[in-house]
Amino acid sequence: MIRLKKYRTPFVYLIIVVLLLVSIRLTGFERPTLSQGEAFIRNLLAPLQSGVMVIGQKANNFLSQIANYAEISDENERLAEEVARLTAENNLLTEYKQENARLRKLLGLQDLIGTQFSLTAARVTARDLENLHQTLIINKGSEDGIRKDMPVINEQGLIGRIINVTDRTSEVLLILDREGAVGAMVQQTRVPGVVEGLGPGSDQLQMIHINVDAPIGVNQVIITSGYGGIFPKGLRIGYVKEIIPEANGLMKRAVIQPFVDFDRLEEILVVTGVVDS
Amino acid sequence: MIRRILFYSGLFLISIILQSTIFHYLKIGGVKPDLLLVIVVLSAVLNGRRTGAAVGFAFGLLEDLLVGKYIGLQALTKMLTGYIIGNLERKIFSDNVLVPIVVGGLGTVIHCVLQFAALLCVGAYNLFTPESLFSLTLASSFYNLCVALLIYEPLYRSNTRGFFKAV
Numbered sequence: 375m376i377r378l379k380k381y382r383t384p385f386v387y388l389i390i391v392v393l394l395l396v397s398i399r400l401t402g403f404e405r406p407t408l409s410q411g412e413a414f415i416r417n418l419l420a421p422l423q424s425g426v427m428v429i430g431q432k433a434n435n436f437l438s439q440i441a442n443y444a445e446i447s448d449e450n451e452r453l454a455e456e457v458a459r460l461t462a463e464n465n466l467l468t469e470y471k472q473e474n475a476r477l478r479k480l481l482g483l484q485d486l487i488g489t490q491f492s493l494t495a496a497r498v499t500a501r502d503l504e505n506l507h508q509t510l511i512i513n514k515g516s517e518d519g520i521r522k523d524m525p526v527i528n529e530q531g532l533i534g535r536i537i538n539v540t541d542r543t544s545e546v547l548l549i550l551d552r553e554g555a556v557g558a559m560v561q562q563t564r565v566p567g568v569v570e571g572l573g574p575g576s577d578q579l580q581m582i583h584i585n586v587d588a589p590i591g592v593n594q595v596i597i598t599s600g601y602g603g604i605f606p607k608g609l610r611i612g613y614v615k616e617i618i619p620e621a622n623g624l625m626k627r628a629v630i631q632p633f634v635d636f637d638r639l640e641e642i643l644v645v646t647g648v649v650d651s
Numbered sequence: 652m653i654r655r656i657l658f659y660s661g662l663f664l665i666s667i668i669l670q671s672t673i674f675h676y677l678k679i680g681g682v683k684p685d686l687l688l689v690i691v692v693l694s695a696v697l698n699g700r701r702t703g704a705a706v707g708f709a710f711g712l713l714e715d716l717l718v719g720k721y722i723g724l725q726a727l728t729k730m731l732t733g734y735i736i737g738n739l740e741r742k743i744f745s746d747n748v749l750v751p752i753v754v755g756g757l758g759t760v761i762h763c764v765l766q767f768a769a770l771l772c773v774g775a776y777n778l779f780t781p782e783s784l785f786s787l788t789l790a791s792s793f794y795n796l797c798v799a800l801l802i803y804e805p806l807y808r809s810n811t812r813g814f815f816k817a818v
Contacts, residue, residue, distance in 0.1 A: 430673035573783025575681030
């Protein structure tokens with residue numbers, strides 16, 4: 375009896391460890407919905423997180439401005455000149471755009487033009503809790519028409535996709551996450567591949583499964599290929615920074631610098647649908 | 652006992668909100684401090700392995716529910732880290748300034764190793780690469796060690812005197 379009592383504590387720990395390992399295994403995959411308990415905790419914390427995040431963003435912006443005052447002043451001057459130049463260029467491009475639309479219609483490529491995304495704007499209210507995952511929480515949920523697997527973008531490019539939705543919040547899996555892989559291709563040469571994160575702590579991506587002979591070079595732009603059905607074709611991801619041959623000699627991979635500055639995300643757009651105009 | 656539970660509940664709420672919001676702006680080398688882990692290891696070294704394991708399990712499970720994926724990963728790894736570090740309680744003087752440095756760094760290394768061992772156990776090989784594992788462990792150990800150094804004194808004082816002292 376005494377001997378049994380001695381082993382009771384280790385036995386309890388062992389059972390807890392086994393149960394937790396089973397739970398990790400069962401919940402490692404994406405689930406269609408969150409449990410009520412999880413949704414409740416998220417909805418409860420959301421307003422608090424939102425308030426603290428706004429304070430954090432303001433403090434961060436203020437400190438950055440102080441640190442970069444001289445730089446900002448020069449940049450402002452330079453940007454004013456650039457705005458004037460771009461305004462003139464923009465007028466010219468509007469003409470080209472109209473001409474382009476007319477020509478495409480003539481060629482019968484109506485399925486390629488006139489499509490646009492219907493978007494819902496949202497604010498980032500919280501970031502990932504741990505270093506292992508790359509996610510963020512936004513202040514729009516199922517009540518605003520957000521659904522699982524909807525792509526998330528901003529004016530810079532692709533951010534990720536929705537993986538969990540509650541009534542008033544949604545969780546976005548960033549493309550930086552190792553589980554956030556995206557079907558992609560090189561914009562200029564149309565070489566296809568898969569873009570995935572480099573792992574915890576890295577802010578770069580890599581494009582894998584590229585044939586060693588495929589025409590791909592540094593500074594070329596990578597866009598979504600539309601394969602896989604989640605991300606529409608043509609969303610900007612990043613540009614090629616480096617090409618690294620694989621050890622097997624048959625394939626190579628490209629290190630991609632994303633267009634999106636993932637450390638400074640404040641407002642984002644959820645693509646709620648692709649509509650024909 | 653109830654006072655201690657209240658104390659740790661308050662600490663959890665503050666930590667989870669800080670960690671999911673403004674700590675993002677304190678990232679160094681892509682890594683941010685794990686305040687919850689630091690509290691777990693410090694409570695373990697101050698109160699022993701049973702408290703360490705209990706606080707680690709509770710903090711980890713609530714964190715898992717918020718992350719919503721691999722539920723049990725943080726509960727398991729933080730519980731075991733608290734248990735292992737708690738064994739040091741009787742071997743070191745808790746008022747020594749080296750305690751938070753050793754415990755913060757060592758606890759993070761143990762936690763990282765356990766985390767990756769657990770993920771390998773369940774077949775989640777794709778979440779990390781050997782390089783990212785090494786750099787994450789190194790950077791977060793250093794960062795957590797600094798955070799431990801900052802919060803050890805108030806935690807030690809609350810543990811030994813005042814309304815929330817351990818009985």
